[in-house]
Amino acid sequence: MTHLNLRIPVSLLAFIIFFISPLPGCKASKMDFVILNADKALDASTGKFCLDFRLITGEGVLVRDVTDFKYQEDGKDISKYEADVEQAHLFEPYVYTLLLLDVSGGIVGSGNLESLKDVAREFIESASTNNADWEKSRTAIYAFDGSRDVRSIAPFTNSVTTLNTAIASMDSTCMKDCASNLYGALMKGLLALEERADKEAYEARLIVISDFRHNTGVDGTDYPSWAVVTAQIKASHHAIYALGIGPELDQDIMRAVGRDGAIEIGASSRNRATAFERWHRGNQRYRVCYCSPARVGNHSFTIVAKKDEYAASYSHTFDANGNFVNCKLP
Numbered sequence: 001m002t003h004l005n006l007r008i009p010v011s012l013l014a015f016i017i018f019f020i021s022p023l024p025g026c027k028a029s030k031m032d033f034v035i036l037n038a039d040k041a042l043d044a045s046t047g048k049f050c051l052d053f054r055l056i057t058g059e060g061v062l063v064r065d066v067t068d069f070k071y072q073e074d075g076k077d078i079s080k081y082e083a084d085v086e087q088a089h090l091f092e093p094y095v096y097t098l099l100l101l102d103v104s105g106g107i108v109g110s111g112n113l114e115s116l117k118d119v120a121r122e123f124i125e126s127a128s129t130n131n132a133d134w135e136k137s138r139t140a141i142y143a144f145d146g147s148r149d150v151r152s153i154a155p156f157t158n159s160v161t162t163l164n165t166a167i168a169s170m171d172s173t174c175m176k177d178c179a180s181n182l183y184g185a186l187m188k189g190l191l192a193l194e195e196r197a198d199k200e201a202y203e204a205r206l207i208v209i210s211d212f213r214h215n216t217g218v219d220g221t222d223y224p225s226w227a228v229v230t231a232q233i234k235a236s237h238h239a240i241y242a243l244g245i246g247p248e249l250d251q252d253i254m255r256a257v258g259r260d261g262a263i264e265i266g267a268s269s270r271n272r273a274t275a276f277e278r279w280h281r282g283n284q285r286y287r288v289c290y291c292s293p294a295r296v297g298n299h300s301f302t303i304v305a306k307k308d309e310y311a312a313s314y315s316h317t318f319d320a321n322g323n324f325v326n327c328k329l330p
Contacts, residue, residue: 030058031310033303036285042318047327049318050086050289052093055305063307064090066286072302073292086329088288088303092131092280094205094239096156096197097139099123100189102210102246103170104145105178112211112246117167119209119243119265119272126276128160130284140196141166142189146179146215148222150188156196182214183229184222186257193238205239205260211246212253233259291327294320 034054042049055063069088071078078085099120107116120141128134138156141163154166189206197204218225233240233256242258244251245265255262261279265272290301302315 029309029311031063031305031307031312032056032058033305033312033314035314035316038316041316042323044323047291047324048289048329049292049301049324049327050287051301051303051314051316052285052287053314054285055307055310055312057310062282063310064281064284066305066307068306069288070304071288071290072304073294074299075302078290079293082293084291084327084329086287086289088286088305089132090284090286091133092127092137092284094203094283095137096193096204097127097137098189098193098196098204098206099139099141100150100185100206100208100210101141101143101153101170102145102180102182102185102208103143103174104180104182104211104213105174106180106211106213106246106248108172108174109178110247113170113172115265116209116245117170118269119245120167121164122269122272123207123209123243123276124160124163126273126280130277130280134158138196139163140192142185142192143170143175144181144185145174146177146181147175148181148184150185150192151175179216180211180213181216181223182210182212182253183218183224183226184216186229187221187224187232190232190236190238190240197238203238205241207241207243208257209243209245209265210254211248212242212244212250212257213248214253230256233257289329291329292318292320292324294324296321 034056036052041051055066057063071085101116101120107113124139131137135158137158140156141153142150143153144150154163193204193206216223239260240258241260242254242262243265244254249264263275288303292299297320298317299320300315300317302313304313
């Protein structure tokens with residue numbers, strides 16, 4: 001069993017695929033498991049074993065809505081009386097999302113504030129609709145202009161009503177300063193995520209909606225240099241996305257900020273909704289969790305997936321020594 005230390009990106013181009021041989025005697029089409037947390041599947045602190053994965057056809061197409069899963073330990077069917085399995089299901093992995101909204105003069109003065117608010121609302125609607133685990137997630141909204149500090153518009157919550165009310169409350173004036181301190185806002189947005197979320201790449205994301213123009217200069221911590229910002233973006237364990245808007249959009253900065261994804265937002269609400277749905281669905285992966293009855297030694301957990309003509313299996317070796325005594329699943 002090969003364990004890879006994977007840092008989870010969003011783009012399908014970054015997938016590393018574990019090719020699994022078809023089941024013995026099975027003539028179904030090839031489907032492969034893409035394991036996203038191979039080296040962190042067993043959480044010793046909770047005694048819970050969870051695999052995050054995607055299913056990909058031999059042609060590289062994502063297989064969604066698979067419901068036919070079977071599980072084994074050490075080659076034998078798992079007892080429903082002595083072990084506990086949380087069935088594999090699709091979910092969007094981000095527990096925490098921070099929306100960072102640009103209310104500088106480039107957005108407000110150009111008459112694009114309402115468009116920015118629409119984009120934020122549509123993003124939240126799409127996220128809540130396409131995430132089966134939305135109730136477990138939390139989203140906050142911060143805004144920035146040319147000021148030294150960002151402003152909290154909505155605290156971390158899973159209430160769509162609360163988030164939409166906060167967005168509606170934003171008026172057509174800059175907070176304090178119509179210049180743009182984009183760089184400082186990025187640093188403080190990432191810091192807010194670090195304070196809230198664990199340092200796992202798949203747990204938190206920063207979504208920046210802006211024209212990606214910075215014009216306040218450089219002065220230490222509150223007005224950092226671009227070099228400092230790019231170093232922080234590169235080092236961050238969290239996902240960072242950029243949604244570009246406004247007549248003076250700096251696409252080079254947008255792409256640099258959106259390390260895990262960058263989109264120039266068009267005027268069509270229908271096109272935005274379609275783009276967001278594809279984005280959220282593309283970010284989803286399956287998760288299966290297991291509490292083993294084993295108490296000592298190394299063991300293997302095998303999952304078999306089937307859908308229509310596709311079939312695949314994957315086995316993962318784990319160390320049971322003292323890890324599952326207090327294991328509980330929802």
